[in-house]
Structures are given as structure tokens and as C-alpha cells.
Amino acid sequence: MSTINPFRILWIMLLPVSFCLHVAGQSGTGFRISGRITDSVSGRPLAGASISYEGKQRYGTTTLDGSFELVLRRLPDTLQVSFAGYKTKSYAIKDTSRARSFELRMSPDARELASVSITTGIQELSKERSTGAFDLVGNEQLNRGVSTDILSRLEGMASSVLFSSTAGGSREISIRGLSSLRNTIASPLIILDNFPYEGDLSNINPNDVQDVTILKDAVAASIWGARAGNGVIVIRTRKSNFNQALRWQINSLYTQTAEPRLYDYPMIKAPDFIETERWLFGKGYYDAALNNTTSRPVVSPVVELLWKHKNGHLSTEALNTALNSYAANDVRSNFLQHIYRPAQTLQNNLQLTVGGNQLSMLASGGYDKQILTLQGDEASRATARMELSGRPIKGVEWGAGIIYTGTTSNKTSEGGFNGINIGGGKAGFIYPYAQLADENGNWVPYEKDYRQGFTDTAGGGLLKPWKYNPVLERSTKQQESLLHHYLGRLFLKWQLANFLEAELRWQQERSFGNTNSTWGEDSYFVRNLLNRFSQISAGQVTNNIPVGGIQDKKAANELANNYRLQFNGRHRWAQWNLEGLAGAEARSVVWDGSEFRNYGFNANTLSVANVNYVTAFPQYANLSGPAQVPNRNSLSGGTNRFLSVFMNAALQWRRQYQFNMSARKDASNILGVSTNQSGVPLWSVGVGWRPSLADWWKNRKVESLGIRITYGSSGNVDNSLSPLTTISYSPASGSIINQSYAGIRTPANASLRWEKVYQTNLGIDFSLFKKRISGNIDLYQKMSTDLLVPVSPDPTTGQSQVTINTGDLRVRGIDLQLNTVLVPGAFNWNIDWLLHWNDSKILNYPLSPQQGNAYVGLEKTINPREGYPAYGVYSYVSSGLEGAAGNPVGWLNGEVSQNYGAIVSTTTAQDLKFHGSARPVFFGSVRNNWSWKGLSVSANVLLKWGHYMRNNSIQYSTYFGNWVGHSDYYKRWQQPGDELHTYVPSMQYPVNNFRDNFYINSEVLVQKADYLRLLDLQFSCQIPEKWKKKLKLRQCQLYGLWQPGYLLYQANNTNVDPETVDGVRAPAAWSVGLRFGTL
């Protein structure tokens, strides 16, 4: 629960409904009085405030501009004005002369709880008027963050939101844990103001964002129906105000992130690596590669030297000298020097708002520039925004807006340290003694696709050089991406009757994305391709690919249109207040994409050459069989359409009792489904009671208390599935007969249904001891049924993976938001606690495989098994190492065993060790805020608890074959007795892959992943009021943020960061910014 702050109350909602004066039973003549009701702090008009008179017998409400007009039957009378979030005010009217027209200023009520405005994207409402569970991340919290995208700024700011890293290393956001068992549709629905946002979320400039509302339970989210199953995040942009002089604000922010912490990689040191290579060489491990006369796979320079030495082309002394010089290298220093640099981001933004009586305007512009950590990579973003709104005549309001985002990125780098791509499957790392430049600064090439013994002499000077150096490559190629994204919107609100308003909205999004990749003639990519497609006979080179550069052009366009017609109604009688809305919505998203390649490209003359895509040409030196020239031509396109009807009603009695309900039906154009089958009705109900608003409530310690209970359903839809067999066409480039062809896209599945999520929520809102402690606690249970799961079915179906409805998931949790004021007053110390407990269990999953190998080591992906959490960590039971050879010992059929093949292929799921969930069961953040006058400091500590992680370790198969070493090598078993203090198996040749597989997935490598991280430390200081006045500024703030990536506590003893893929900590970052202006 956030504190009530006057600044935020500025933004107290404009209910989507504006009301004409509504007076019941007016008759005869009386005393006509009129006035305006405004906020005492900001002077902003309060629309929809309730005015009772004649002893609460009659009621009126204020219109959009806060004005009201009443006819009193007798004098004197007392007006009672109430408005959510404000202290109820009485105003005595004794005579008409004084009462004819006056302004009433209402002051915010500290006692009221949720007097903050939230938005569901369909309506804006006061939190008090809904029984739903919402999290509001306000402007102040968002401004603490420094990222260029808005979603990252939510980390540690809302108790229900969890950021987790996935198997691929990308960060994924979830609300209240899982609702679905698929990664692809497990992400929340993102709404920008009123409609789902189709563009890339990084297009949204955080400076344009006012606040973010997270819709958590059924009542909050089910208005979004079939796409709300994973929760909804509503991003609300800043709005302009009527009757306000020109205000402006400039915000500049600079962020610097250090180079990646390469030295954290648990690598094997060069001398030891070389030792292993010598040992393997002696065993003949490299013979197959060295004797290979076709694909000529890459071997390391050390192996090349050993080979030369063995064949008598190199003396033993020369060999040892060379090896010693290699042993002194560390590839990481080379990468830090020549590939990486500290990343820098500069963000600039200007905001302007101005408003008259009938028209108001907001304009903003931003320009961000990013120097990325890989040398040669840059990105920039320009945003511009203009919003107009007007109220030309009474009862009519309109708005129009346009947002433009232009993103460019220029990439010339060849990738980072763990993205080195050596031919022959050696993806990932390079040998630790690799050099990019020697001591004299000369660039040193390394072999990328073929071994040195081949590339040194290939072509006898007639071919292009076949050497590779990632630094030199930067000047030979460029990848330029441009994205233009336009969002235009219009709305019109029209008061049809004093209880009914119509609202028409339209929003269009258009994006044009282009990526041009060009490789110059000197780039390795071109040289390699050209060489491969060359033939030499009699000293003549035949090139089957035109000499020159290569250009790939990719385009992707999207057009989304949203239409919504909605009726908002409100009726108030006696102690009752009924609000409702009903509407219909249509959405259409049309997209297309294309890709093609030009050979023989010359950037100066823009000339291109023809190429023969049909013939399979022999490859130079038979590096492979004949191959066609790679063809990049492809087209794609499609249309997604949705139709929805929805309604929502809220009934209040005496402001204490609240009832909510909503319903929605969605339909979409699923392939092979007739329209009447494609819909699904979803609904929710909720009741709430706020005893603290009752007249009898006298408890001084508990100044506010409310309780809410909701239940309802929402769904998850995947338009790519179909109940019928569907096929998809592919271009001829993938065919050996040069024909366009089709493949089965989805096999027939007549029983396909939409996923449904039923959620129950029990919430309590409270404020104690004069707001010294305030917050809310929500208990929830989500039951997801008919979950669509990509299962690997019986192989006899011929499908490696099909997505079918199977399984039920139960997620229970507790959401706690607490604000505690430890020291009130001029020096203020408060702590925001955001804590979340979450327990997921798969209740029913008929397809749970029996084999253990379907579960072990797969904890980074959803790994369903009946009766277990979705991300379960499983291991083979281990008995450590045996003493004779340092082999790991497992269990097979109840007995200790070293038959790894049988352990891996026959261990059943029941015989595995289950550790727990790989996702935290308990997570949250604790933010301490200290402020004194204009100074404030806050520290956010992130906590994740109750989950397990699998440590990486040495796998000899990848160590030998792919150069992926691990420093556990040093802890390996080497002689009898070692088994007493290590669990790392001995190094053996030949490698038994099953032994590696068993060890890496055995229980010895699993540890608790609990940790506490100092997420960031923020400071800000406002210049003194006197100076502000002189400068005519309303604010002038210098602020900064330090993100050390520092772990305050971790449960594992291997000193790895549980959050990152390689266990390498994220580099530290610091930011400093200045925000000033009159806004």
C-alpha cells in the first residue's frame, strides 16, 4: 500500500463518466445555488463528488469540471460533500446571497485507504470502488528506475511481480506465479492506456508513463477475458490538465554499466588446459579430426603444434617454447580489452503541458542513446508524443493523441565471450589461451570453421584468406535495424442522459521495421562462402557466388486497429450507488514480413549480381557435398482478429458494502474453427466490506479496515493452434527439388479448448496508528484447468511435440504490501515491504512420463509432473565417488551402480531425488527510505527464498569436445582418498557421456538458491525552495542510482549468482540524473 501523497492526488481519477446534475423530486421553486468543488491542494476540480442536502434526503453530484447546481427547497440547509479520498465536508447555507455561487475546497483524507486512482484499461476508478486486487506502481517508484524500458522498472516495486531468468538467459516477468504451463503464453497481457499494446515494449518511453497498475485477481483482470489468465499490466501515460498554465520538465539521465565480469567464469587455466590437450593427443583423441579430409573440423593451435611435432615438422624445443607462450595467455583479458567496454546510456526527455478551459495539450519528446557493452554496437531511440483533449460543449469530451517511436540499432560486433561460434558444434567458449592481439598489438587470427592445417594453405593463394579475427570483422560488416512505430488514438465521450454516457475509442498502431545486414567483400562471412563455392582447376578460380559483398534485407510491418464502443452508467439513490459499463470491442492485427538477400552487393554503386540458386555446386575441397547457394527469400503474413463483448457492474451501499461483477466473451479467428465455436465466456464476482467507514466505527488505532473476497475466471488463448490438422507452406529454398512445400503445423486435435484460470482472492486493507502502518494482504488461489501443454507424445504419432489440453495447476499465494513509518516528521524513515509467498503444484497431469530422464536437469523450463511444482529440481541419487577410479556412484534398482547408461535410461521418476522448486517460493523486496528536507536516500533489497539451483560443473565430454571447461576440474578425484573430500569425478578417457550426464544431474550439485541482493541504492536531492522560487521552478532534483549487483547473502557455497546463467554476477551500474521544470 502506497502512502497518500498530495502529488498523486492531483491525478485523482476522472471517472469515465461525467455527470449532469441529478436531483430527485425537484418541484416548485426554491433557492438555486451553484458552485465548484475542488482539491484544496492542487485546485483541481473534483468530478463526481456527492452532495447531500435536506438531511441526506436528496443528492446531487458534480459535473466533469467540478461544478454543481442545486435547488434547495428551504433555508437554512447544510450541504454535505463527500468524495472518495477526501474528508467529508459540511457547508451550512443560511441565506441565498452568500450561497449563490461559491467554491468548496476539499482536503485529502488520510484515513481513507485506497483513495488512489487505478485503471483497468477499460475504466479508471478509485481503488475503493472495486473489490479487485490491484498493485499500483506510482510515478515516484517508476522514477527510481533508470532502465530505458518500463517493465524493468517494476522489479522490486510490486509484490506480485517476479522477474526470473529463463533457460535462454532472457528475463521473464510473471504475476502471481504461473497460470499456464507454457512459456510462450505465460507472459502477462500489457495494456497501454486502453488497449493491448502490440509493439515492442521497449518502444515505450518511461518518461511518458504516469503509473503502472497491475491487475492481479479475477475482478481486476477478467474484464480482459481470454488474454488475462496470466495477469494484466496496465501502463498509464501522463495526461494533460485543463485550466493550467504552461508547465514543463526536463529530465536527463546518464547510466554507466561496467564491463562484464569475465573473470568470474569458472574456467580452467591455460597451462592445465594445454596439459589436458597433450594427454588427449597422446590417447589419439584428435586423430579422427586431424585425419578428416572432408569437413576439416577446427582443432586448437596446441593440437596443431602437437600434430606438427608428431609428424616431425616441429622440434621438441620449438614445441615447448610455443606451448609455454600459450600457457601465459588468458583469453579474458583480450576480450575485455578488445571486445568489451563499459556500456553507457544517456536519456533525455522534455515534457510540456498546457490547458485552457476547453482544450488541453501535452507534448513530449525524448532521445536516448545507448553505447552497448560490445564494441561496435550502438542503439538509439527517439520518441515524440502529442495528446490533445477537449470539452467543447457540456457533456462532450474528446481526445486525440499520437505517439511516435523510432528505434535504430547498429551492430558490428561478432558477439560476446560466451557467444563464440566455432564451426563443428563448438558453440560457446574458446580455448583459454586464445589471443585476439599479441603483445605488439598485432591482430591474431583464429580458426573459425576449418582447421589451421587446412586454411593455411587452402587455395594456394588463389582463394580469399580463410582467417578470422572478431575485432577485424567489425570494420567489414554492419547490421542496421530501424523501427518506426506510430500509435494514434481518438476518443469521444458523450453524455446521453444524466445517468448514461457513451464512449467511443479507436487506436491504431503501425510499425515498420527494417534490418539491413551488409557484409563487405573482406568480411569472414563473405570470404568463407565465396571460398566454399569456388573451384580451382588449372590455376583458374571459378566462383559460383558472385564476387562482392552480401546484403540481407529484412522487413516486418504490422498494423493493429482497435475499436471500442462502451456505455458507462451510474445511478445513485438513497444510500445506494450503482455504476456499470457495457461495451464491445474489435481488434485486428495484420502483419507481414519479407526477407531477401543480394549477392555481389557493392555499397558504393548499389550494384547487385545474379546468382544460381537451383544448381547444387561442389564445395571447395569437398568441405561438404554439393550445395545450393544459400537463399534467404521468404515471405510471411497474417491477420489476428478478436471480437469481444464485456460488461461490469459495481454496487455500493453506504460506501461500506461493495459488490462487483464482470463478464466478457471473446472470439477470435482460429484456423479451422467456425465462429460460434471460437468464443469463451468469462466472468467474475466480488464482495467487499469496509467497516471503518461505518458510523459506529470508533477504533482510533485502526483507522481504516476493509475486506474483499472475489472469485472469477479468465483465460489464455493461443490462436496458432487448431482442432484440425493444419499445414504451413515453406519457400522452395529449403527443398532439394526446388519446389515450395508444406509441413504439418498442428496435428488434428478435436478436443482443443481454451485454457481457463479460476482465481479466488481474499484481501484485507488496513491502516493503523495514524498511518504508521498501512498496507494490504491478499491470499489467493488460482486453479488453472485445461492447460495447453506442449507435450512430447507417443512417438508413434510421428510428432515430436504437440500442444494439447492436459493438466490442472494450482497456485496459492500470499501477497503482502506494507508501508511502515518508523520515524515520521521532517526526518522521515519509512520502509516499504513487498513480500510474496507462492506455491505451485500440478494437480493433474495424466501424461507425466515415468522415465526419470524426462525431469532431471530441466529445471529451467517448465517441467510438469503430477503432484510437483512446475519448475521442479530433480536429481539422480548419488553415493559420492568410489575410491578406486574416482567414478561417481549412483543407484539402479535399489543397488549402488556405476552402469551410467542404465541409470540414465531406466531410472524411474519415483527413484529420483526431488529437491524443490527452481523458482523462489518466497520473494519480495524491502525498501528503506530516508528523507530529510529535500534529500532522500533509499535502498532496495531483493529477496528470493526457498528455491533450489543446480551448480554447473565439469563435464569431460564438453571439455574435450567443445572446450567448455569448469574450475571444478581442480577439485576432481585424482588419487584414492580424494573421494573423502570431493564429489567431482576423475578425468577419464574415453569419455563416457552417460557418466557425465549422470554426474551433472546428480544430487551433489544441487544447492539452495536463497539469496538477498542489494538491488540498488538511490539518492535524490531537491534544491531548496528559495532557489526554486528564484529560478521559477517547481522542482529541480539531482538524483542517482547505484546497482552493485551485490549479494548480501547467498545460501550456496560456490559463490555463484543463482540468478544468472553462468553464475557470473551482473556488472555494477551507476546512474546520475537531473530533473527540473515546472511540472
Add this chain to the structure above:
Amino acid sequence: MKWTNKLFILLLLSFVTGCAKFLDVRPDRTATVPSTLQDGQALLDNTTIVSTNWMWLPHMYSDELFVTNSGYNSSSNETPKLNYIWNDNADNNAQWMSSYRRVNLANTVLETLDRAGINQNNQMLWDDVKGQALFLRAFSYYKLAQMFSPPYRNGDPDLPFGLPLLQTASITEAYQRSSLKETYDQIISDASQAAALLSPTPAFKTRAGKAAAFGLLARTHLLIGNYADAASNAEKVLAIQFELMDYNQINPSAAVPFQRFNKEVIYHSAMSTGLNNSVTRVDSLLYSACAADDLRKQLFFQRQADGYYSFKGNYDGQITGGMFDGITTGEMWLVLAESNAKLGKIDESLAALNKLLVNRWKTGRFVPILERDPILLLARIRFERKLELLFRGIRWSDIRRYNSSGEEKIELKRWLNDQWYRLPFGDHRFTVLIPNKVVEMGGVAQNPR
């Protein structure tokens, strides 16, 4: 306000009636529900599924190849390594699945044809597409049966260890294992129907034509010991396509002497790669037994630095990729020779054998075979089959066939990392285990052990 109400009601009404049409567009323009002959043909032209990635299991199981210690130890793919030593722990899930993927694709095409309907204009095309689908299904079952079902000859006891025979594209249909006879009956029935429907001149060698269907029938009948049917089907093939390449015209120094889709290819298909061809070596005894004047000695074998020979006679025109395992005219001449020898038609047999070999030997050096003793003639034919059909997965079927017909008693053995691995005559492992997952999820009986 009344007219506005009316307007909104009107808007709402038109909105509702427009819904049906609004939702009637395809979400992805490259995707469709297959319903035309073109869709069916496009599925059959998916060369990644239909023409490549066939099972390497028979190749890895047979005695035509071996792998050196270094090659074995430096290979990272465990499944072919285990299969190479006939180890039951190998998980052949992927091999089984990719074969049944073709069955599913064929059944999808057959169901598409039902939707498309026949009329006067499309009859020819309709028949051809149906024939291709039936052939694909039959060929897939044929290859699966060579690994996952015990050897079967006409007249053998009918064991319940045949294949699951799926008739629809539904992925939820329950199935059980058929009997061996049912399996081969299905193959013969599908292939016979296909032979009647298919075009004699397919546009691409990846599409089955009449000759391919007869070729599969000839191969199948030979396998189960119906020599008369084998001979008659081989003749039908050769009546359509009989040409052989004169190996004297082929450059022996080329790293890849043969081209994909060459004139001997009746139906093109290729295996995926088990153990990479850069580490597999040809059986040394076969190499030594190959006569010096036999051009295959130069065209099929490439000496490697380790002193052994790798195979370069791949009819897929590849060195490193998968091996050709389709149907050729060369094979058909051998089927004709063998089945005629079995039937006692020695002259016809010798004619067919000599017709092949004269194109395989150096011009002028080939002395036509005159052997009239059926036993010795058949022994020669077995040798020629091993050589001519090398690295095509056919050798494995032949080993099982010779062992079960009693012609030979072949025991397989491998010397690897200072250890012998053996597959003795009569061992149950001549039939590969059904993948555990299939036994578990499909509820079918496992092969005997």
C-alpha cells in the same frame, strides 16, 4: 436523444452481424487446413521429412562398416554409439518417431484427398498423389519392420510382433501391434495400390512413380521369400526404367563420384547421420574382396590417413551428409538375378547379373559369369549385393534374411577399445527394442529378450 439511441442500436446490430465475416480470415497466410490436391502434393514434396532423415539404424547395426577407437571416442552422439555395439540401452525414440512422422504425413495426405474430392479434371493428379502417399506409408513400414520386428518369411509362424499400423492422421487414435503377416500384407497392399495409381514418369525422383512401387514390391517379396513375385515385380520395374550408368564414364578421382538423382535412381531417399561418415570405415574384408578391375573399388572407396577406407559411393551426391537408401535399377537387376536363381531360372539370373556387372567393371576386363550351380551363383549374388548396395541400410535386411532362410549363419562382431562386442547368430538383438516411451505410452508389447 432518441435518434442517437437508435443510431447506437443500429451500430450495435451491424457490429454483431459483421462478426462472423470479421473472424473468417486465416491467422497466418502460410498456414491452411489442407484441403486441395496441391496441399497434398506440397506435403509429399517436403523433402526434409519425406526424402531425408530416414533411419540410420540398419546401417549402424550392419557389418558393412566399422569405426576406429579414435572416431568412436571423439563422437559425442551417444545413441548411434550404443547402437553400433548393439546395446539395448540405446534410446531409438527419435528414429521411430521420424519414421512414423512419414506415416502420419501419408495419412494426412490421404485424408486431404478425401476432402478434395475427385472430378473429371483432377482424376489423374488425384490418383498420383494418392499413390505417392500409399507408397510413402508402405516404404516407411518396410523400413521400420527391418529393425523393430523380427525377420519374417512367408510360411513362418505369425508372431504378434508386427508394427502398429496406423490408418488415420489422428494423434489420439489407440493402436496395437499387428502380427508380422499383417505388417507385410499392409506393405504389399499399400504398394500394390500405389503401383496401380502412380504415374509412370514422376516429375521428381523424390516422388514415387510406378517403378518405385514395383521396386518396393520386388524388395519386399524377395525379403519374405516370394521369389516369383519378386522376379515379376523387378521385371515390371525394369520395363519402365532399366538404365545403368557405365562406371567407366565416371571420374574415380572425384571426391563425390555420383550425383544426386542420377539415372539409376528410381526413388530417392537418404538416411540421417548416425556416426558421421568421417569416422565410419568400410569393412576391410569387403574392400580386399573387391576385384582390382571392379571399378567400384575406386569409385566407392577413399583411402584415409588411418589406412582404412571410407565410403564415397553415396548416390545422394554427398560426402558428409546422410547416405542414399532409396531404390535403384542396380538393385532391381540384382533382385531379378537372385529371385530367378532361387526359381531355378539360371539363364535369366545370369543375364541379369552380367547386365549389371558389365557396367561395373573396367571395359574389356569383365568376364561374364557362367556359374550354373545355384548355390555358388547365389553366393556370388550375395557378395554383389553387399558391394553394390553398400552403405544403403540394405545389408542389414539381407543379414537377417540369410540368417532366417538358413542360407548363411552370420555372427556380427566389433573390436572396439580393446574389447569384442558380439551379436551371435540367433540373438534376440537382431530385432531392436521398441523405444521405452512407445511401450509406456502406446501400451504395446516389447520385443522378446
